[in-house]
Amino acid sequence: MPPHSGARCPPAPPRARAYMGNVTHAHPAPRAAAAVRAPLDTGASDALGPLPAWDLSDLYRAPDDPALAADLDRAEAEAKAFAGRHAGRLGAMEGDALAAAIAEYERIEERLGRAMSYAQLVFSGDAADPANGRFYQTVQERVTAISSHLLFFTLELNRLEEPALEAKLAASPALARWRPWLRDLRVFRPHQLSDELEKLLHEKEVTGRAAWNRLFDETVAAMRVSVAGEELTVSAALNKLSDRDRAVREAAAKGISQAFGERIRLFALITNVLAKDKEIVDTWRRYPRPTSARNLANMVEDEVVDALVAAVRESYPRLSHRYYALKARWLGLEKLRHWDRNAPLPEEEDRLVPWREAVRRVLDSYAAFSPRLAEIGGRFFERPWIDAALRPGKASGAFAHPTVPSAHPYLLLNYHGKPRDVMTLAHELGHGVHQILAAEQGYLMSGTPLTLAETASVFGEMLTFRAMLDAESDPRRRRALLAGKVEDMLNTVVRQIAFYRFETLLHEERRRRGELAHERIAELWMEVQRESLGPAFELTPDYGVYWAYIPHFVHTPFYVYAYAFGDCLVNALYGAYREGAVPDFEAKYLDMLRAGGTRRHKELLAPFGLDASDPAFWRRGLDVIAGFIDELEAGGV
Template structure:
């Protein structure tokens, strides 16, 4: 049970663009620290190191004998120390994401990781020792202490990992080696991708900007971008293969020691979701490949006048799609108006991100690709990173990330240990925010062809979120299973990738061999193995939730929804969805979510335009 800094919630870089010259907001990180040399940062680190050392001396080997109130006090001290470390690492991580090519940013990030590891090593005993307390003894402590009962949800979730806990010395070794193990490989991946340049025609572009060209209206530009991306990653595929193989083997070793039954089990437990629920989701989505992706992309090929689509046509705009640039103020208004139409309180929280310097939106070399919302710590506020280019999809990404940010603000009242949500629930507010914005824009559009283009764009986003992410999950599962038999060559990894892509996207595509290297740009495979199904979980959950909202059968729906967000990590999916009459463990739940996508495709098939 090692210390874990709260991570940003990332968005697939494939659906986020780059380019443009509009003045866009930049964040101000001084709400965390004024800079690398801020005396407050040094003082915080020195103070928390002293506190952590004293904490260990005070409590090690004594937790089981503490009365409930005394244990609650220890938890409060632990939470305060964790929040200080969280603030430091949030600052370091955000600075690194600003420009991973800046050597000083990388040096500072690594230095803070190493310092944080030393400090948190003093605290490592705490969660290990808590998990050794017998259930009956812990229940007695809860019964005698209201203060301790506040931490019941966190202790409940901590104890999920009890069967997988190693002895203290092994846990300490794994904890201290993290900075030279997985974290170092993560950094190598990030710095490599940030430093890459992709040749597209006469241009030399960042990976993010080149990926953006895959949605250009000009097919020749898309093809050139696809060739350039393939060439850039093929040139480095041995390195990316080494990173992937090493991390997969590292995971296999750790999983074996911890007795996880399969590669995805740790992620599922972290998400507080049963393996069987994830299996049901994956099976439901895979069974829907023909009626969703296969059917839609057959339609798209017809609209584009193509017998077969190439992989660079997947995100191509439709002939009737409005490709005019949407200025940032217009995007802001669209999103906030949509939020306000659902809940003025939600919009009021969202407005804070624009009134203050909490968003970094401009694309630039060295900056992290894609988009994310970083919760930082409850005593500060979240930050949003975007690469905004003024496309409709970028507006939806803004709505998505703002949803994360609003969720994180509302959940902050739960405190550092319990404000974070499992990844499966972390996508709730973001996808709901997207859906609200889409519905608002669609309702305001009267032109039939433009409505079709908007609807098709939404279907594509949903396919990217559901079908594509489950395909990613299946790729990871196959890769990790095969890695147990030995190292995989770059070519074999590419074969697994292509098998999954063909199966999920369907016969409308004629995949060229150069697509076999595209697995290498997906950061989730490196940073957060098996994260990707959380997108599909969240999308289907929100589809079902939004359907309940539209039906109007739940009194005070908006208030119940805000309560869901405020709960943070204190409740699991069954408790959170119960007020809305939903249950993710029921097979019909996933069908309800997938039927929404299928219904949109039905509408597109019936459109005579």
């Protein structure tokens, strides 16, 4: 997502966990990305220098590459043969034989994952091209059909009784290697349905949630926003919300409101249908509340998430309310409007940061902490693994897609040259480095829960920010840097918890009252925005449609708290690093990233003396933001 939202698109995991939460397979990830067209010619292009576009040939040469068709044919034959050999027989298998079966299952899933990753990337590169949409849908349908033959495997594994499985694990070191994957699979055991229902839900995914996701993506990609007589993509219009000229920001805000307002009934329909779809599945699976499936998939306890949300909401007055009151004074405004939220400070430099300079800043910051991190990060710039160019039809925002361990991640961002774009680069590069390090765990165990997936990305941002701040001696520029970081942290923590609160209210009311009119959705949106932003803002009615552009609500319900989780976690983690209280911090940090999905958050944080189940943990993370605001206040503003 662009900076004004405070969120990027969620990084797609190596393989997507099924929506229902108890099956792992290779069909669509939350969001990924794309065949490359010529960059959009913008006025800033010369100042930014050449922007890279990715080359997806490390996956396949083109959508009609015979290797893609051959991989799908081979995966289909292997999946059918696998089912023929193993369906109904897992309970009688010895541990070593079961371990071999899991390894074979992983190989087939990775082959499907490569095909699906390529289709997602092609589509994200230009979702406005109908050919890309058809290709994405075709591959998605084929992968779903093939993986139906594999569905029995995880269902049957979950039907094994615990004592029987433990006996197999104890007798077989080969099977014991898969213990983390089996552990994560079996947390969904109480919510598993019959084989027939699981197969039905799996096969209907392509005409259900996935189809609504595609409709949302294609609609937003094709939209144009009128700003002062200029027709802009949604991404370009959103970028105008951080323009120095308040009139430009206001024009962009009103253009966005008009563009989404004209289509608000469609976005409300998409939201209502997906919320109802989730309710139906949650009811069948006996999830107690709308957020339960996401928390379980994130391997985080409900009470830990509740503690995070409560801590952030309680801190609104000392964080966002206090900061935005300061900002109103800096801008000389009695009240802020929503188009002022990401306005640059009066002393903030207008200079655009050329791409090469951004790359240097990020890699130097990484290298100062860990030469190993910088070496891995450098690969993304030495090779065509990044798409930063601006062009119509391209997915807005930014993400890192890990693809498969036998290949490498790809990064997508829309680089406009703003300081926040440098932070976005640092963020997505953190994801990419994390994904490369975790790849050694293999396809099934390299993916991290969403709450931990943000660790390396936010840590990379913090490294880059601290390097820039420590190097700055001019008080005015230092204040601008510090304020920019505070805004990013508020966007990542406060704004994402407000998003989470909005989703919670919407889904709960949808379940009580039935379909919600777009006017009611707007009321819920405005309620949480007023609470989180505070009295410094006077929100105009046209802001009521802004919920409609957030892709997280469509692609990955209740994802957004992971950003706040990650930011607070990294604040505490980085504090431990700066204090020098943890011996061999770099080695422990790299080890944490290499773990992928093999360890839970308690195990990962223990070497650093941190515990996310302790309420003081969240206060420590929020205190970092409050401390930055203290410094800004002490500057005599």
